[in-house]
Amino acid sequence: MHPEVVAIKIPASPIYLQVIRLVAAGLASRLEFTIDEIEDLKMAVDEMAAYFTGTNGRDGTIEVRFEIKDDCLEITGAGSFAPGEKVRTDLTDFSRMILETVTDSASLQQVNGTPTFNLVKSKSS
Amino acid sequence: MNERATLSKDEVRTLFTEYRQASDTEEQLALRERLVGQHIGLVEFLARRFRNRGEPLEDLIQVGTIGLLKAIERFDLDREVEFSTYATPTIVGELKRHFRDKGWAVRVPRRLQELHLELTKVVGQLGQDLGRSPTVAEIAEATGSNEETVLEGLEIAQAYNFTSLDAPIDTDEGGSTSFADQLGEDDEHLENLEYRASLAPEMAKLPERERHILYLRFFKGLTQSEIAERLEISQMHVSRLLNRTLSSLRQALEEQ
Numbered sequence: 001m002h003p004e005v006v007a008i009k010i011p012a013s014p015i016y017l018q019v020i021r022l023v024a025a026g027l028a029s030r031l032e033f034t035i036d037e038i039e040d041l042k043m044a045v046d047e048m049a050a051y052f053t054g055t056n057g058r059d060g061t062i063e064v065r066f067e068i069k070d071d072c073l074e075i076t077g078a079g080s081f082a083p084g085e086k087v088r089t090d091l092t093d094f095s096r097m098i099l100e101t102v103t104d105s106a107s108l109q110q111v112n113g114t115p116t117f118n119l120v121k122s123k124s125s
Numbered sequence: 126m127n128e129r130a131t132l133s134k135d136e137v138r139t140l141f142t143e144y145r146q147a148s149d150t151e152e153q154l155a156l157r158e159r160l161v162g163q164h165i166g167l168v169e170f171l172a173r174r175f176r177n178r179g180e181p182l183e184d185l186i187q188v189g190t191i192g193l194l195k196a197i198e199r200f201d202l203d204r205e206v207e208f209s210t211y212a213t214p215t216i217v218g219e220l221k222r223h224f225r226d227k228g229w230a231v232r233v234p235r236r237l238q239e240l241h242l243e244l245t246k247v248v249g250q251l252g253q254d255l256g257r258s259p260t261v262a263e264i265a266e267a268t269g270s271n272e273e274t275v276l277e278g279l280e281i282a283q284a285y286n287f288t289s290l291d292a293p294i295d296t297d298e299g300g301s302t303s304f305a306d307q308l309g310e311d312d313e314h315l316e317n318l319e320y321r322a323s324l325a326p327e328m329a330k331l332p333e334r335e336r337h338i339l340y341l342r343f344f345k346g347l348t349q350s351e352i353a354e355r356l357e358i359s360q361m362h363v364s365r366l367l368n369r370t371l372s373s374l375r376q377a378l379e380e381q
Binding site for chain 1: 379
């Protein structure tokens, strides 16, 4: 069976990250994640999305796809930006440390010229 | 913190004199611990005056303890005033500042503030009963609400973080008593990372407690609930402190 997918597109601004966090938490809750796991997931989403939104927001959009699998949630974010917006796609050591702790896998890269992040978080039991 | 107010005024003054004269760090910490123990009742009393504002009492006591520690450091023995008289405005000031700086940054309806408070309690209680972090469904059942409401309540914790983007990071906030007990852990890893990530100046600005929470979460691999238990604060407070710290570090890195 194909995993079910929820997709949302938001402006690349920190203001809208709350929406992404809420959706992530809602879906994780359906999979019966614990509060600790949900907090981890939200932290990972914040960490990744910050690369696209910056502190003050950027001219562009982020499309976030949530794939709901049996015991894990996979989140992919693809950024689309106005020319001239500089978006880095290499994780800092600090981000890597955070993401290694709070997710099962996390990556940030250019996919066909589109800055893209990917996160996988599974349930502990 | 077993020793509570058992000393007379004069004995407290003697304790202060010993504390000021102590040259050995360990001795100093032990004496400070006794001074805190003597006045923790005052902190609890003052913290209770703020308990109807949507914050768990234990978190308020922690904030008040920070005020107490500041007062202990600043108290001038040459003055005739009693220490408790001197400390009260400092402790109250710290509590007020907590609400002003870290309180509800965006206007949050009272219903949600109350929900947040209830969740804070229930998450801790269920965690103890279950021996693991609870699920949203379990919290909903325990609070007699639905999952959506719980999710909303959890997200509200983030409302605190909106201020942090603008607020300067406190440099003198660290050092609650339960935290002071744990100092001396090996922070070598954190230093190594600071160096690699050129975060050193930003890390140095963090209050000790926030640094310690970072260390426990990302190097010791403790969960938020485990950290909460260890520092005797609520899991939601840990979440808030962690998120605030990360967002300020993130911003600092971006500006580099």
